[in-house]
Amino acid sequence: MGGVQLALNKNIDQVQSGKTNFDINDFDLEDDNDREDFDNKVDILFVLDQSGSMSSYIQQAKYTICKIVxxxxxxxxxxxxxxxxxxxxxxxxxxxxDFTDLCSGKQIVEKLQTVIAGGGGDLPEAVMDGLRDGISKTSWRKATGKDEKSQRFLFHICDAPPHGKEYGFPSSDPLWTDNGCPCGTKREDIKNLLQLHDIKYFLIKPNGYISKMEQLFKECFENNYKDTISLLDNIEQKDGKTDNKETKTQMWEGVLNNIEKTIY
Ligand SMILES: [Zn+2]
Structure with missing residues (x-):
């Protein structure tokens, strides 16, 4: 495991600015406020691991939001x-x-421009806090329709598991490894929030380190767990081992396909 741990260390050199490697001006992101007249309300929450190793995925998240808008x-x-x-x-x-409540696509891209990926210490991160705060702070909208709720999607983008040994990796503090996140929030609390607000959860998976989390979330969230959008290509090697390789699969394609499949 030593090699794996070494490769996973959140390196301070990975700190990057929020600058994009594509031109946001190529997208038509202008606000058009008259959209509020449309009946079909769709609320999308992005929960994003902002720690050092995520810098390249923050680029993809921005691009994804531009494509969705x-x-x-x-x-x-x-x-x-x-x-x-x-x-x-x-x-x-x-x-x-850090939380930003419901706003236009243009405003959320502007906010993402200021997000700097960095820090995080040990491999596990405060996954539970991101999900809990994102879900409970979002001002989910009402809508006209059979259940009087907007259609609600959560896209969770992360490359590291929560604290707790059941997720497969130790924390620096053995108490966190044994008991999970020090705030006490568990996946069952997230499940209750997803159910309460009627939210469809999608996991965007860029590597294999969150496979255990994926499995446990799937079992726990039940019907609210909609899909995993994998950015991996699992390549079977000659000796039967599976090697996780990153591919050029675009996050935005998976997100758009899933929204289109699920929306009514
Ligand atoms: Zn916590």
Whole structure:
């Protein structure tokens, strides 16, 4: 495991600015407030691990949101986004979560522009806090329709598991390894929040380190767990081992496909 741990260390050199490697001006993100007249309200929460190793996925998250806005501007949806980024509890890091409530695609991209990936200490991060704060702080909208709720999606983008040995990796503090996140939030609490607010959960999976989390969340969240959007290509090697390789699969394709499949 030594080699794996070494490769996973959140390196301070990985700290990057929120600058994108594509031109946001290529997208038509202008606000059009008259969308609020449309009946079909769609609320999308992005929960994003902001720790050092995530810098490349923050680029993809921005691009994904631009593509979603572009796509849905052509449809009669009243679409809003919220964002919750997270790193970790002290002493691992001095930022726990940062939340932006429902706003336009343009505003959420502007917010993402300021997100800097960095820090996090040990491998596990405050996954539970990001999910809990994102779900409980978002002002989910009412809508006209059979259940009088907006259609609600949560896209969770992360490359590290929560604290707790059942998720497969030790924390620096043995108490966190044994008992999970020091705030006490468990996956059952997240399940209750998903059910309460009627939210469809999607996991965007860039590596194999969150496979155990994926499995446990799937079992726990039941019907609220909709899908995993894998950015991996599992390549079977000659000796039968599976090698996780990153592919060029675009996050935005998976997100858009899933929204289109699920929306009514
Ligand atoms: Zn916590």
């Amino acid at each position: 572009e796509k849905f501007k052509k449809k009669e949806y009243d679409l809003k986004f919220s964002l919750c980024t997270y790193i970790d509890h002290e002493p691992q890091y001095n930022i726990l979560t």
